[in-house]
Amino acid sequence: MRSGMAEDLxxxxxxxVPDSELRERFSRSSGPGGQGVNTTDSRVELSFDVERSHSLSDEHRQRLLExxxxxxxxxxxxxxxxxxxxQLSNREAARDRLAALLREALAPPPPPRRPTKMSKGAKQRRLQSKKHRSAIKQLRRGAHD
Incomplete structure (x- = not known):
């Protein structure tokens, strides 16, 4: 199933992730490609069994599964x-994509947001601004109302 690039991820x-836990499948790519399109298996599918992996800790496995x-x-x-x-370029692209997906999923969750209160001064400025806008609009109405 493999040839050449037996390297851990x-x-x-x-x-x-050890190379032994990765599975590669090759098939023909769709789309245009000239004379070689029907003879070369350049499309690569890279699979990693998250549930049965021995390289993952229980914590990592749980986070990935979720x-x-x-x-x-x-x-x-x-x-x-x-x-x-x-095919070699597609193998590298698939490995890079898999590594990026796993890296992103394993990242720790962001710290919880601490709710903050609006300061008294900010409230007063906001209300003052609203009163000012209201006064301006009152002046636009004119005497014909």
């Missing part, structure tokens, strides 16, 4: 690349 400083639930099929995350004519 580095997601971040803490996580590296955040990527809409992208998973049976616990497997699949990414396809067919934008390049060369």
């Amino acid at each position: 580095k997601i971040n400083d803490q996580l590296v 955040r990527l639930a809409h992208r998973l099929t049976g616990g497997v995350l699949t990414v396809a690349a067919s934008e390049h004519r060369a």
